[in-house]
Each structure stands twice: as C-alpha cells, then as structure tokens.
Amino acid sequence: MKYLTIAAGLFAATAAVAETPVLTVYTYDSFVSDWGPGPKVKAAFEETCDCELKFVGAGDGAALLARIKLEGARSDADIVLGLDTNLTEAARQTGLFADHTVSAEYGFPIGWNDAQFVPYDWGFFAFVKNVDLSAPTNFKALGDSDLKIVIQDPRSSTPGLGLLMWVKAAYGDEAKSVWEGLSDNIVTVTKGWSEAYGMFLEGEADMVLSYTTSPAYHLIAESDASKDAAKFEEGHYMQIEVAGKLANTDQDALADQFLNFMVSDAFQSIIPTTNWMYPAIKPATGWPNGFETLVIPDKALLISADKVGGLRDEALAEWLDALSQ
Structure with missing residues (x-):
C-alpha cells in the first residue's frame, strides 16, 4: 500500500505539472536578459495566472516580425512583444494577429x-554620448563632423528602422543627401541594439543610436x-513598442x-528601470x-503606421545607396 500511495502521489504531481498552461511570448533579446524586464514580468504575472510564462528571445524587434512571417500559423508563439509602430501595419497585413x-x-x-496591438512602453530615439563631448545638434552638422557613430541595421532592428524614419520625417526628399553626409561617420552597422551599445561603451565610437532614456540606466x-x-x-522620432496576440494561439484567454496585465501598474512600474x-x-x-535629468525633445516626430510601409522601401534604398558609395 505504501508503494501504491507513493506512486499515486507521483502520478498526481505529474498530472498537475502537465496541466499547467504555458503562455509563450516571443520578444527581443534584451527584454529577456537578466537585467531586462523579462524575469520580473514573469514572476509578477505567474503570481496572478496559475500558469507558466515562457519568454523566447528572437533577436531584435524587426527580427521578430521576420520570424513570425516565416513560421506563420505554425508558430509556437501566443504573443509577440517588441514590435513598434514602424512594423505594426506590416504585421497586421500578415493576417496572423487577433x-x-x-x-x-x-x-x-x-x-x-x-484593435490588434497594445502599447507597453515608448521613448525617443537619440544618439547617446559622453557628457564631455560637444556634439552637433542636427543630422547635417553630424555629417559634416569627424565624429564616429555606430547604428543598427533597419532590416533587423527597430532602432535601425526608427533612424531611417527619423531622417525621413525630418528631411523628406533631402533624406538621401543627409545619409550621404553621414556615411563616412558610420563605424559599423550592427544587427541589433545590444551589440551597438556595447561597442560604444568599449570606446569604438563617439556616439551610438539609442534612446533619450538610456543615460538613466x-x-x-x-x-x-x-x-x-x-x-x-x-x-526626435518616437518609438511606441507594442505586443499582439497570435490568431492561432491555443491559450486565447491566457493571452x-x-x-x-501589461497595462497594469504591476507591469508598467517594472519598465522604467529595466x-x-x-x-x-x-x-x-x-x-x-x-x-x-533626461533630454526632452522640443519636437516629437512620428510617421503614422499606415504610411510607414510606403516610405520604408524608399528610405531603405536611400540608406543602402549612400552606404555603398
């Protein structure tokens, strides 16, 4: 009887584990890092849901959309967290979001x-520098300077794409000439934000494309x-980061x-310092x-989500052409 009781207990425990629902969230790598929001968000949500919250890092923001497109309705993701307004219309057109x-x-x-995307944070793109560096106050002056900058690839990174839209929003038809001026300032173009910021911290560039809030860290x-x-x-160009639920999720209510939960104070209070x-x-x-102490832009720039698609290919072509010369 003793052995039967132990066996029954083990079976019950195994069954309980098996029945625990798992919510899978695809996000960018820095979100799930030890110093990012992921660990604290996981702990806080699991206190409320009787579930397991599973974060899956998938590169940078733009890489998330590429992965979801590739996986389609077969994706294991229930939620994608880390797109922004430069990507929401393209994401919507996939038909994969509910x-x-x-x-x-x-x-x-x-x-x-x-109707499909929920914001969880926002900020302004900016070039971060050491305080003792006297930096130019516009893109044209930056292009005329000898300063070295590191930026992110707009094809894989939301900051990289945000920079394209920033220049386009500020200069319109002059954007190509602005990029031509900046081309010799660019030390390298990284796949994602973390690599670029690390290079700046190691002294490989004078400035790095990041956010006005980055110095707070x-x-x-x-x-x-x-x-x-x-x-x-x-x-400065705004970034509004969002999350969306996949239409094929088998955890609809949990998603x-x-x-x-994302718009509750329990989640929102985690964001500023993670x-x-x-x-x-x-x-x-x-x-x-x-x-x-943070810089507050005098003007907020943002191209509406429904217009980004029509400008992205043009802006990307201008950027690639300038950097290839």
Missing part, C-alpha cells in the same frame, strides 16, 4: 486606437553620470489576460529619481 480586449488611457503624446543602476543624449533641432523606456502608463509611484 484583436485584443484591452482598454487603457495611455500617457504618450499621441492618441492610440489599435548609467545614472540609476551604475551611479554613473558620464552619459547623456544629444538633443537635435529637427526633433488576453497577459495583454491586460527596459529603460517610458512606460505606456505612468507608474503610480511616478518616475524614478534620475528621469528628471
């Missing part, structure tokens, strides 16, 4: 009404006030629960000390 159930009042400078996490962001006269962005909804406790 409508969400989230209703929230967001804190970024534009209105939001999207050094100030808060490292007590290092040596970094800031160059403020550009043209304004909806996660998307609604993803080093502004949360989509201001945390109940306000901004962490140090955020008040």
